[in-house]
Amino acid sequence: MSQKIFAPWDDPNEKPLIRFENVTKKFGDFTAIDDLTLNIYEKEFFALLGPSGCGKTTMMRMLAGFENPTSGKMELAGKNIAGIPPNKRAVNMMFQSYALFPHLSVWENIAFGLKRGDMDKRSIAARVEEMLKLTRLTKFAGRKPHQISGGQRQRVALARSLAKAPKLLLLDEPLGALDKKLRQDTQFELMDIQEGTGTTFVIVTHDQEEAMTVASRVAVMDEGRIIQVATPDGIYEAPNSVYVADFIGDVNIIEGTAKPTGDGVYSLAWAENEAPFMATSDVPFSDGQKAHLAIRPEKISITTEKPEDAKNAVQGSVLDIAYLGNLSTYHVQLTGGQIIKAQTANTRRLSRRSITWEDKVWISWSATAGVLLEQ
Amino acid sequence: MRRFFLIAVPYAWLLALFLIPFFIVFKISLSDLALSIPPYTPTMKDGFGQMIKAFDFENFVFLTTDDLYWKAYLSSLKIALISTVLALLVGYPMAYGMARAPEEWRPTLMMLVILPFWTSFLIRVYAWVGILSNEGFLNQFLLWTGLISAPLTIMNTTTAVYIGIVYTYLPFMILPIYAALDRLDESLIEAAEDLGCSRIKAFWLVTIPLSRNGIIAGCFLVFIPALGEFVIPSLLGGSGTLMIGKVLFEEFFNNRDWPVASAVAVILLLILIVPIILFQRNQQRQAEAET
Numbered sequence: 001m002s003q004k005i006f007a008p009w010d011d012p013n014e015k016p017l018i019r020f021e022n023v024t025k026k027f028g029d030f031t032a033i034d035d036l037t038l039n040i041y042e043k044e045f046f047a048l049l050g051p052s053g054c055g056k057t058t059m060m061r062m063l064a065g066f067e068n069p070t071s072g073k074m075e076l077a078g079k080n081i082a083g084i085p086p087n088k089r090a091v092n093m094m095f096q097s098y099a100l101f102p103h104l105s106v107w108e109n110i111a112f113g114l115k116r117g118d119m120d121k122r123s124i125a126a127r128v129e130e131m132l133k134l135t136r137l138t139k140f141a142g143r144k145p146h147q148i149s150g151g152q153r154q155r156v157a158l159a160r161s162l163a164k165a166p167k168l169l170l171l172d173e174p175l176g177a178l179d180k181k182l183r184q185d186t187q188f189e190l191m192d193i194q195e196g197t198g199t200t201f202v203i204v205t206h207d208q209e210e211a212m213t214v215a216s217r218v219a220v221m222d223e224g225r226i227i228q229v230a231t232p233d234g235i236y237e238a239p240n241s242v243y244v245a246d247f248i249g250d251v252n253i254i255e256g257t258a259k260p261t262g263d264g265v266y267s268l269a270w271a272e273n274e275a276p277f278m279a280t281s282d283v284p285f286s287d288g289q290k291a292h293l294a295i296r297p298e299k300i301s302i303t304t305e306k307p308e309d310a311k312n313a314v315q316g317s318v319l320d321i322a323y324l325g326n327l328s329t330y331h332v333q334l335t336g337g338q339i340i341k342a343q344t345a346n347t348r349r350l351s352r353r354s355i356t357w358e359d360k361v362w363i364s365w366s367a368t369a370g371v372l373l374e375q
Numbered sequence: 376m377r378r379f380f381l382i383a384v385p386y387a388w389l390l391a392l393f394l395i396p397f398f399i400v401f402k403i404s405l406s407d408l409a410l411s412i413p414p415y416t417p418t419m420k421d422g423f424g425q426m427i428k429a430f431d432f433e434n435f436v437f438l439t440t441d442d443l444y445w446k447a448y449l450s451s452l453k454i455a456l457i458s459t460v461l462a463l464l465v466g467y468p469m470a471y472g473m474a475r476a477p478e479e480w481r482p483t484l485m486m487l488v489i490l491p492f493w494t495s496f497l498i499r500v501y502a503w504v505g506i507l508s509n510e511g512f513l514n515q516f517l518l519w520t521g522l523i524s525a526p527l528t529i530m531n532t533t534t535a536v537y538i539g540i541v542y543t544y545l546p547f548m549i550l551p552i553y554a555a556l557d558r559l560d561e562s563l564i565e566a567a568e569d570l571g572c573s574r575i576k577a578f579w580l581v582t583i584p585l586s587r588n589g590i591i592a593g594c595f596l597v598f599i600p601a602l603g604e605f606v607i608p609s610l611l612g613g614s615g616t617l618m619i620g621k622v623l624f625e626e627f628f629n630n631r632d633w634p635v636a637s638a639v640a641v642i643l644l645l646i647l648i649v650p651i652i653l654f655q656r657n658q659q660r661q662a663e664a665e666t
Contacts, residue, residue, distance in 0.1 A: 085573075087568050087571045099563050113571050161570075
């Protein structure tokens, strides 16, 4: 039995949990959020990704209730939430600094939110125990925040924000303070917890790898605007602009003029005296229109001989090799001076590889490997 | 060696400026009044053995027979306690306001709190006589506004002493509380609100407990000097206000009874040592909690 693919955003009957409608937020003259419209669905793990100052934190703070939009509508489960203070919202937040109460034990930190409701003592204790077990903190219940490690503190913050079973959990750079190894483990833990509890998560991050790993959908933001919202593979394989292509991962951008050759295939004249590149595109381009071919390094093959059947092949010399262990990235300089990055998996040991510096090589890719972009 | 030196400096300081003077005072408190210079007997001139033999606790016994002394101690404790609470009630909102003020204002506000120290303490207390007396600025202002028809008697009452002590020691209350509030991470308050606290509740559950050490330090810094205060009750309190600092001064300078005055001072010190030890222990616990 095949599993049903989770994609509520493609279902027109699905009601979004969160709706931003033409939301603008200004701080004095500065526009932090510019006329933003966005739907986030229940049980999503939604990532807001962008460089610092792009407005992602402002969006999160508006969802939490610490900021109110200057104009526009913000709905949570069909109700307008503008003006409702943070303590009256079924939304909890995990702070970047964790914001654990230093004077309270781990147990009391997790119980803090529960005690504010009308829960009786026994249910509070049961819920706290449940949260401690979920985040594997049972042993540390009696410790104060300064007596535990960074990773444990991160888990306390998560347990505390999940304890009240919010409709929506906001995570502000939740893994920023952890080292790389721990961060990767924690990413999977977060995904498990999100799936297990069925809570909608909105995560803010500037780490694209993190966003790609955990999220069901990623919104790439820049200067208060959302540039693209799509699934991680959608963002990576089909970016809608050079900005997104460049922001997510490594990419070669080749500028040229497009010419339709029929059937969604275009030729891209990119340099004089060179054969044009062939690329397919769902977006139509007119004859002579400026276009950018975005192509990922790992989609480019590198060979010493000219490949026979490749749609696009061009010769160059190896300028640089970046050895990353599992992968190697070759910087190949074309005769026109352009540098193209090509990446291969190091399936053989280093000593047995045939390509080295200054070598003349052929790089090639298929017509569907890249994306043609207008801007 | 370096470590020894580092430890030796504060201990030498303590020895020279606290322990030696204390033993001199303690020695005098065991002596008897005499019409000589210095005005007590025995002294080292009588020989060390002779001197030790002549020491007795007569002066301490005397303090228990005259109810003036224990009344003065009790009254001082009461005045110091009430003043500390009043200073806390006035100082906390000021410290809170300073810590929440825009970053660029804070040095100015801090300056304004410290500024009174640039003038002599005596002159500042004396200035209150001009404000609080029957013909003073306060009464004239209130009469002018029509709020009162006859001048209020504030001068030479305990109220004037409270005003004087709170005014004088307010910076000692504000500064440690400000230091504690300044370090407070704003996101803790936001986290409390996010978890369902109203603003006031977040203040009680997060701000107050996290500024506790500042509050305790401020209270001790006000309580300890207020307990032995002499200038304020004698300038503002008149004859009706009984405080041990004033009694001590009178024994020493008016009666020239150094032995009894010393006994009063020794008892005062013993009373003060209790809160000082409590204060030290609090500081130590705080230091331990932070490591």
